[in-house]
Amino acid sequence: MPASPARRTALTVLRRVEEQGAFADRALHGDAKELDARDRALAKRLVFGTIQRRGTLDWIIARHVTRALEPQVRAALLLGLYQLLYTDVPAHAAVAESVELAKPSPGAKLVNAVLRKVQREGVHLPSDDTPEGAAIVHSHPEWLTKMWWDWLGPDEARALLAADNEPAELALRINPLAGVEVDIKGRREDDALVIEGPIDVLAHPLYAAGAITPQSRASQRVARVVDPQPGERILDLCAAPGGKTTHLAALMGDQGTIVAVEKHAQRAKALEAQATRMHATSVTVHVGDAKEVTADQLGGSFDRVLIDPPCSGLGTLRTHPDLRWRATPEAIEVLRREQEAIVDTARTLLKPGGRLVYSTCTLSPREEVVAGGTVQRTLPHRDGTDGFYIAVSDGDV
Incomplete structure (x- = not known):
């Protein structure tokens, strides 16, 4: 057969x-x-x-x-x-x-x-009371297991390693700009709707209507931390695929200006399509390198800047299972240099007294480029959602 x-x-x-x-x-x-x-x-x-x-x-x-x-x-x-x-x-x-x-x-x-x-x-696995054993038992690279072991401590590291192998929750973001009632059953948390049971989101009519979009609860925290206000100028660097961009638009009632910078032309097109589907008319997409854009190119400085730079994605291993085998310590160092360069540019684009928010969907201390101020970190085993790092730098930066 x-x-x-x-x-x-x-x-x-x-x-x-x-x-x-x-x-x-x-x-x-x-x-x-x-x-x-x-x-x-x-x-x-x-x-x-x-x-x-x-x-x-x-x-x-x-x-x-x-x-x-x-x-x-x-x-x-x-x-x-x-x-x-x-x-x-x-x-x-x-x-x-x-x-x-x-x-x-x-x-x-x-x-x-x-x-x-x-x-x-049956099989007889080693004990997970050492990083080497835990790497085998919980199926993570040994270098990553050791990094979390040293950073979080053995108990928290083991809990995180185990959680990475569990199915990810399915969270949707409800978009008020669509003006459509969402009648999908689930647990509501702010704009998030956590679904239990199977659903083909991309084929759902509410997705086509722009009333819902898949987005983890951790990711949905980011735009709320930016806290955009109606009429403000907001900059979103490294914006594709546009989940946070369109959330910003929804939170400010689509009143104001959001400039979304994306380096890759095809991803920029996808970002424009996402903004259209989500009824985010306040969004303008600029194709350019986030490390090199200037205020002149973008029409002036901004009240708030969101930096969502390329990162190792180590907070999303439930939904991207192969990332754990692709990431390396050397690649993280390359990403850190890129992140630092983008932050340096972002500071030149922020108005005095404005708010800068740095966000990554990773759990890697080397990628926590912006420190101090207000910091949030989500952990899959503790919060039931993706691992994120969100840092706020308010005032004259």
């Missing part, structure tokens, strides 16, 4: 991520679009879970396999182990379908042998 469409799709996406460096969420969006809603949900669960647990699964494979595996066989084995160890999928289905995914390679026999041995004997 051939493997199910959801598992076939999961195998395809996993191979694209592993072999071509594709981003899991983007690859899944393209490859799973022909599946029905139930199969899409299963494919996403398998892909995200397998990538999140890849470090642990690799550790297990290394103790059962002594030779290099063909990419298809390796991917099938990873999917099978994930289902056996971390889901409620019946063991016989996890084994049989993974073997089918490995065919016609002779390696299918190895997949069958390893999965059945794990099914019989």
Whole structure:
């Protein structure tokens, strides 16, 4: 019997991520679009879970396999182990379908042998009372585990590592500018609506109407910290895809001016489309490098400036499972230099007495470029949402 469409799709996406460096969420969006809603949900669960647990699964494979595996066989084995160890999928289905995914390679026999041995004997992971052990148990790079261990302490680091492997909550932002009643059931918190149960947000008519948009509760805090007022000039640097930009517009009743700077032309177009969908007529998009823009180019200085610079994204590992395997300490240092340069430019664009807000969706002390003043930090295990760092610099900066 051939493997199910959801598992076939999961195998395809996993191979694209592993072999071509594709981003899991983007690859899944393209490859799973022909599946029905139930199969899409299963494919996403398998892909995200397998990538999140890849470090642990690799550790297990290394103790059962002594030779290099063909990419298809390796991917099938990873999917099978994930289902056996971390889901409620019946063991016989996890084994049989993974073997089918490995065919016609002779390696299918190895997949069958390893999965059945794990099914019989289980696995014995190391203790997570050291950073090295915790990295294996909770499937994070050892350098990242050590960084959080030293920064947050062992107990908090373990809690964060464990939380990163849990499903992310689905939060929507309700947009009053659309003038449409939102009748979706969920838990309301300010503009946020936390949904329980499956929903295809992008296909929902309220999404097309601009009444809702996906945005984590942590991300929604940022515009509220900026606190834009009607009639003010607001600058949003590195603005795409526009979630915070359009939230700023909603909070000021779309009265005033928001200049959204985006370096990449295609992302700038997407930002304009987002502003149109969200009825944010106060938004003007400027294509330019946030490190180099000037007040003359942007029509003057600003009452408030939001800096949302490129970052390592280590606060979003639930929704972007492959980021943990892409980030490196060296890349973070490069990002820090970029962040510092953008902050330096932002200070030249702020009116005396204005408000500067620096925000990143990461949990990395080296990327907390703006310190002092008012600081907020969200943690997935404590707050149930993405990890964010938000710092405010008020007054004459």
